Amino acid sequence: MKKLLLTISYVGTGFCGWQVQADGLRTVQATVQDAIEAVYGERHDLTGCSRTDAGVHAKAFRAAYVLPDDSPDIPLERLPLALNLKLPYDCAVIKAEDVPLPFHPRYDAVYKEYKYIFEDTVHRDPFMNKRCWHFHRPLDESAMDAASKAFLGTHDFSAFMSTGGKIEDTARTVTNISVSRENGFVTMTIRADGYLYNMVRIIAGTLAMASYGKINPSELPSIIASGDRNKAGMTAPPEGLYLTEVGYLEGFAKLKR
Amino acid sequence: MKKLLLTISYVGTGFCGWQVQADGLRTVQATVQDAIEAVYGERHDLTGCSRTDAGVHAKAFRAAYVLPDDSPDIPLERLPLALNLKLPYDCAVIKAEDVPLPFHPRYDAVYKEYKYIFEDTVHRDPFMNKRCWHFHRPLDESAMDAASKAFLGTHDFSAFMSTGGKIEDTARTVTNISVSRENGFVTMTIRADGYLYNMVRIIAGTLAMASYGKINPSELPSIIASGDRNKAGMTAPPEGLYLTEVGYLEGFAKLKR
Numbered sequence: 001m002k003k004l005l006l007t008i009s010y011v012g013t014g015f016c017g018w019q020v021q022a023d024g025l026r027t028v029q030a031t032v033q034d035a036i037e038a039v040y041g042e043r044h045d046l047t048g049c050s051r052t053d054a055g056v057h058a059k060a061f062r063a064a065y066v067l068p069d070d071s072p073d074i075p076l077e078r079l080p081l082a083l084n085l086k087l088p089y090d091c092a093v094i095k096a097e098d099v100p101l102p103f104h105p106r107y108d109a110v111y112k113e114y115k116y117i118f119e120d121t122v123h124r125d126p127f128m129n130k131r132c133w134h135f136h137r138p139l140d141e142s143a144m145d146a147a148s149k150a151f152l153g154t155h156d157f158s159a160f161m162s163t164g165g166k167i168e169d170t171a172r173t174v175t176n177i178s179v180s181r182e183n184g185f186v187t188m189t190i191r192a193d194g195y196l197y198n199m200v201r202i203i204a205g206t207l208a209m210a211s212y213g214k215i216n217p218s219e220l221p222s223i224i225a226s227g228d229r230n231k232a233g234m235t236a237p238p239e240g241l242y243l244t245e246v247g248y249l250e251g252f253a254k255l256k257r
Numbered sequence: 258m259k260k261l262l263l264t265i266s267y268v269g270t271g272f273c274g275w276q277v278q279a280d281g282l283r284t285v286q287a288t289v290q291d292a293i294e295a296v297y298g299e300r301h302d303l304t305g306c307s308r309t310d311a312g313v314h315a316k317a318f319r320a321a322y323v324l325p326d327d328s329p330d331i332p333l334e335r336l337p338l339a340l341n342l343k344l345p346y347d348c349a350v351i352k353a354e355d356v357p358l359p360f361h362p363r364y365d366a367v368y369k370e371y372k373y374i375f376e377d378t379v380h381r382d383p384f385m386n387k388r389c390w391h392f393h394r395p396l397d398e399s400a401m402d403a404a405s406k407a408f409l410g411t412h413d414f415s416a417f418m419s420t421g422g423k424i425e426d427t428a429r430t431v432t433n434i435s436v437s438r439e440n441g442f443v444t445m446t447i448r449a450d451g452y453l454y455n456m457v458r459i460i461a462g463t464l465a466m467a468s469y470g471k472i473n474p475s476e477l478p479s480i481i482a483s484g485d486r487n488k489a490g491m492t493a494p495p496e497g498l499y500l501t502e503v504g505y506l507e508g509f510a511k512l513k514r
Binding site for chain 1: 268341346381384387388393
């Protein structure tokens, strides 16, 4: 018996999120599990590093499955290609790794990095349709970068959580956050040890509103401290969000939190 | 009466090429003409700078229409936005300019620039699906760049024309051609005063075959000189091709060829 960890890239547009849904909707998890079944001739369930919502993209999602001893043993370096031959073109396995059996892609993540892409040109770029959040007026990426620093550190992020998340501990630690213009698009990059439900999208929406003067950046610390969702900005739409990296301990060791 | 020149960007995937087709297929020309009709309340036909095939993309296609004196006069700076409000998101007007009445977007082009994007990674990038030509084995962009120089200058490019083109003068002048790796993708950039039918795609296919040793780069001059389509390489698929720039004389003056 062994555990395999896949790195998966997908365009979120055509998927109803990561997680398998009872009603047979097209999800990334179901799609990759179908490919696994096609390759091995048997079904193995995936455990993901997070649950991305419908429309959210991933450059490097991580998901693991347990392979029984009597399953076909496909060499690690050939496994992505074998799976990709069974996958649709909006989803690709870009890496496969052996990990220790106790390893968990979600609970053993040291950090997760997301990017949020804003487009602030009068004319939408057709090549970025459903891949960014469009504004007609220019955003001020320097002001957004300065404002973003309020989120650094360990905070109770209750004000930046959509209802629906039932979580006891609402403290999270943001280790890096910045906003800059990359390839013409204003891009927020954030790393944290974990996220509350919709936390990245609410932070993105709050920074956009701060750029337009609808939220005073100097009030961000008190908005965070209030724990009041109504004081934070709107939830940015899913199509601008990308899961870009998940960090693990060397050797995929268990994380002692 | 005046003439307006639009710069149009579109993802070719969802279009059956530029040109209006009798059977009502979805084409870029028909789509933009519909937007023009919605904005002006009257139909004006577009004259394009070329006829891109189904699946071919454009970053800066140019097309002109004549506006009668009694038509609504929409300020140039507001026209793209007005049209984009009526256009689907895989097509956008990024600029509108006044041009002299005798100007013709095709015949007065000094040069047209195309890019052709090759992907040579084991795993396809889902975000580039239908936007490049995928190879499992690495391409040698330096060798392709060196080989590409054989196309520079004025040649009879009959060997690089698909049948179907009925053209008397098959001489074209390639002023720039290079191959380099851009953002991880092998990219051919070519500028010429004009192109025969499928010429860019046959050149791209020939350079790919040269990289894999199926065509000897030293034979390219004699392949060009032969005028024999069978000696050149395969026609690269449309999805890797982008019309990226059309050059005109200052003030959109008529070109004396």
